[in-house]
Amino acid sequence: VIGVYDTFNVQNIQYGPGYRTLACAWDSGHSTAAARLQSRLTQQGTQVHPADLDDALCLIVVASSGGDGETRLPFAVDSSVLQGAAGLLWAGVEQQQGGEATDVRLGAVGHAAQAQLDGFKSRALRVSAPAQRHLYATEWRSVSVSPAEPGARVLVLSDEELVRAGCERLGSTTQRHELAAKLAAATWSVAAAAVACQRGQIERDALCALEVALALVQSQADATPPPAVWLLTTGTQQAARTHGVSHAGAWGLARSARAEARLPVRCVDGGLAAACECGDALLEPELVVRSAHRLAPRLSAAPHFSDMTLAMSDTKLHVVTGGTGGLGLLTGRWLAQRGTGALFLASRSGTLAAGMASEWEQLQASCEAAFLERCDTSEATDVLRLVAAAQRLLPVTGVWHAAGLLSDGVLPKQTAQSLARVYAPKVHGGWALQLAGAAVPLEACVLFSSVAALLGGAGQANYCSANATLDALAAHHRTHGSISVSVQWGAWAEVGMAARGVASERMAAMEAAAGFGRVSVAEGLGALHAAALPCAPSPLGVMPVQWHRMLGGGGVVPTFLSDMAPPSARVKASAPAAVQPAASSVSLEAVLELVKLTAGGAIDADAPLMEAGVDSLGAVELRNQLQRAVGERLSLSSTLMFDHPTAR
Secondary structure, three states: OHHHHHHHHHOOOOOOHHHOOEEEEEEEEOOEEEEEEEEEOOOOOOOOOHHHHHHHHHHHHHHOOOOOOOOEEEEEOOEEEEOOOOEEEEEEEEEOOOOOOEEEEEEEOOOOOOEEEEEEEEEEOOOOOOOOOOEEEEEEEEOOOOOOOOOOOEEEEOOOOOOOOOEEEEOOOOOHHHHHHHHHHOOOOEEEEOHHHOOOHHHHOHHHHHHHHHHHHHHHHHOOOOOOEEEEEOOOOOOOOOOOHHHOHHHHHHHHHHHHHOOOEEEEEOOHHHHHHHHHHOOOOEEEEEOOEEEEEEEEEOOOOOOOOOOOOOOOEEEEEOOOOHHHHHHHHHHHHOOOOEEEEEEOOOOOOOOOHHHHHHHHHHOOEEEEEEOOOOOHHHHHHHHHHHHHHOOEEEEEEOOOOOOOEOHHHOOHHHHHHHHHHHHHHHHHHHHHHOOOOOOEEEEEEEOHHHHOOOOEHHHHHHHHHHHHHHHHHHHOOOOOEEEEEOOEOOOOHHHOHHHHHHHHHHHHHHOEOOEOHHHHHHHHHHHOOOOOOOOEEEOOEOHHHHHOOOOOOOHHHOOOOOHHHHHHHHOOOOOOOOOOOOOHHHHHHHHHHHHOOOOOOOOOOOOOOOOHHHHHHHHHHHHHHHOOOOOOOOOHHHHOOOOO
C-alpha cells in the first residue's frame, strides 16, 4: 500500500492522511487488483466519499504493475452507479481487453458492489518536467580581494609563536574573562582564533580548537561594539585539499553566530598569513586562500536528477543509523521499495521511537528482511560491530547516517559540554561509519546533515558546527576516491522534529513570514534518489524556499545567496552596504503581530513572553524580526527579550 502512495509522491501527487484509506492491496494477476479500505463511518454529505472512490482508482496502478510513471487524469466513463456504503469497504479493478479502459467496483465487505464505474478511461497529463526548486549545491568561485592596509592590530589565539608585525598572541588556555579584558583594553582591528591551524595534539582534538573559537565569539558578543573576528582553519573546505576536515565545525559556528546575533565573524581557510594579507579588505564572510587564488562559496541550483534511474540489488544490505525514528524509517522504506535485499535499522536503544510501530509494520511488509539493531554511533566499537554483523548476513553496499540529537541553546549558553553532546553521535558516528565501510565496496554512503550548517541556525551553534564537520567529512572522502555525499536537510513537513508541536508552529510562522518552507514527502524522496546517484553534488541542500520573499524585502543580500536573489535585490548584494534608516518607532500592534508569528498564537501585551510559550530560540527569532523592522542604524541586543520580558 505504501508503495502505491510513494508512486504518486514521485509524480508530485501527495495524498493527505484523510485520503490514504487503502489498508491492504493485492495484485490478483490478469490485470486485476483488489483492496480492503479503512472503515467508513460517514459519507460527509456525499453519495460516495471521494477518498474511497479515489483510492479504488489507485488500484489501477497495482493492476498495471506500477503504472507507466505518467500523471494521468480521468477522461471518460461508459456508465456508472454511485451508491454509498458504510463500514469496512472493499474495492476491485479489472482492466478491459487492450488495457484502454478499466472497470472499478466499491462496496461494503460481505456485500456486492454498491458503486461501480464501467469503462473508466484516463489520459496522460503532458507537461514539461517541473522546475526543481528545492535541491541546491555549493559552488566555489574566484573573487578579487584588495591587499590589506598596513597598521592593523590583530589579537591572535594560538599556542605557536607569531612572527607577523602587528599581531599579539594569547594561548589557547586563556580564560574567557581574561580574553574579554584583553579585548576591552585596546582597540583591535581583528581578533583571530588560529588554534585550528596548529600542529601537534590540538590538530587531532577538533573539539578543543572549537571550544577556543566559541569562547572568542562569546567574548565578541559581550563587547560593545563587537570587534571583527576571524576563525582560521587549514584544509577544511571542498575548495581546498581537505586534510584538516575535523576543524570544519568553526565554519558552522560562524554561520550560527551571524544568523543569531548578526556578529561580524569571518572564516578564512588558509591560515593567519593568508588572512592578514586580506585584512580589512576581507569583505567576504567566508574565503579559501590557496596561493594566488581566493575562492568564496555561492549557493546554486543543483542539476536535475528526476530522469536518472537507480537500481538496487535484492542480494545486498543497507545500514541506516538513527533508523528507528521517522526519517530513518522513511529512508528504510524507500530503500525496500527500490529492491534492497535487507535492512539494518540501528539506534542507541535498538527500539522504535514513540508512535513508529505502524511505520515499522509497513516497512516489514515491503522488505524481505528488516532488523532493529542497537548501536551507539558515538562509540566506534559499536559501529564496527554493527557493520560486521550486517556483513555476515549479506554484503553491505549502503550506509545511511541519520543519527543525531539536538541540544539547542542561545550563543551565551553554549558550552564545551553542549558541543561534545551533539558532536558524539553525528561527527564521531560519521567517522566510524566511514572507517567501517572502507573495507567493503559501498555503492551509497549518505550522511544526513542539516540546512543549519548551510545557512546558520539561531540557537544551534553546536548543531551547525557538527553538521558542517559532517559536510566536510563527505567532501574529504570524495577527494580520496570514496563514495560519499552529505545531505543538508531542511525541516520536513510530515516526519521529524519540525513536523509536530512548537517546532511545527515555528516553522509555519517562518514559512508565512519569510517564504522558508518545509520539505514534503515527495521532495524528500526525490532528494534520497538524488543522493544515491554517483553524480550527486556534496553537500546537497534540500530546502523549499521562495527566494523572492526571503531576499526581496529590501535588506542587504548575503553574497553566498546572491545568485538566488531577485534582480532588484541582487544590486544590493554587490554594492557597498548602505546603512538603512531606522524606524522612528515600532507600534505595539506590530510587535504583537511579530510575537504571534513567533509563538504560533496571540499573546497578551503584558504577559511574560517566556511564560506564554516563546522559548530561547523564539526569542532570537523575535529579536531578528524586530531588528529588520527598525533597520540597521539601531542595534538591538541579542538578549532583548530577557531584558524586556513583555511585548509592551
